[in-house]
Ligand SMILES: Nc1ncnc2c1ncn2[C@@H]1O[C@H](COP(=O)(O)OP(=O)(O)OP(=O)(O)O)[C@@H](O)[C@H]1O
């Protein structure tokens with residue numbers, strides 16, 4: 001396993017794997033490799049949070065384990081499950097043998113007792129299906145554990161994560177406690193759709209990844225071999241940065257800059273004009289209203305001396321909405337609002353929400369049942385045994 005002696009070495013190693021880091025980012029990565037602390041990366045979509053965890057796995061020569069979090073996920077998907085199919089298969093193959101064990105039982109009670117005495121055979125490591133958290137502590141080789149989009153998980157799962165990360169151990173009541181021989185590098189990412197607990201934040205090194213500087217973004221675009229000449233790429237990066245200044249519902253991310261560069265290269269563009277950028281703007285802005293805002297700002301962004309028309313209101317601008325004065329009709333706001341999951345976009349984090357819209361009703365917190373999150377740790381041992 002590589003061990004880095006300096007922050008510069010980390011910058012270099014990440015660069016070799018195609019991840020362009022500045023010293024602030026590399027310093028945090030360096031610290032993760034030296035202190036057994038998880039890293040929590042927060043920031044808007046598409047700024048390289050997930051990619052950093054992948055790059056860390058590559059530069060350290062470690063296997064990457066990924067736990068993708070989602071709403072309603074329970075801890076069995078994070079810790080472990082019993083492999084029911086395998087247990088069933090074994091009992092069928094061993095039917096005769098099992099029959100012999102209970103063959104001379106005088107009554108049902110006695111037969112159940114005898115089978116019960118054999119229970120540990122079926123609740124042994126052989127039938128344990130490890131999920132990423134258990135796998136990360138059980139693995140013989142050190143790993144990088146990516147807990148992606150942790151803000152999407154419920155508080156109950158967050159509590160389970162906290163327990164695991166505190167000790168780098170997982171208890172399986174029927175088998176015992178697994179402790180990591182080598183603590184994994186743990187990377188948690190969050191888009192901040194909800195606040196994470198103070199306890200989780202306290203345990204972690206924290207990195208806020210924002211949109212990069214123009215210089216770093218250009219380096220990233222160049223490193224992707226998009227086919228767009230460097231001079232145009234530099235100009236494009238400035239245009240995207242200009243778009244980020246607008247009050248858009250969803251600001252363009254690094255991945256969208258890369259996509260735009262690729263698109264323009266495919267079209268064989270040799271000069272960036274407001275016209276070609278407008279025609280391809282939907283590569284970087286994904287909401288109708290954002291597209292209109294972007295299109296009206298592009299002439300100014302391409303050429304600061306250009307005459308910029310007043311912000312238009314949807315009349316005859318070629319987007320198929322030249323019919324109405326009712327803005328909510330024009331931008332399909334009602335339709336989108338209906339599709340948005342509750343609790344997702346209500347804080348307007350990172351300008352993902354339309355800033356012109358009124359604040360929504362606060363969403364009701366999701367209810368979590370008492371048994372969620374209570375699995376696999378000491379306090380629960382009695383209950384599991386009694387099952
Ligand atoms: N520093 C970087 N060096 C190289 N490529 C980068 C960098 N940052 C971002 N990228 C590019 O941007 C893309 C998006 O990054 P990534 O998927 O990691 O974003 P994210 O922050 O995890 O977004 P989300 O919150 O939507 O999951 C990557 O596939 C990668 O190509």
Ligand SMILES: [Mg+2]
Nearest residue numbers: 049050051189
């Ligand atoms: Mg991601």
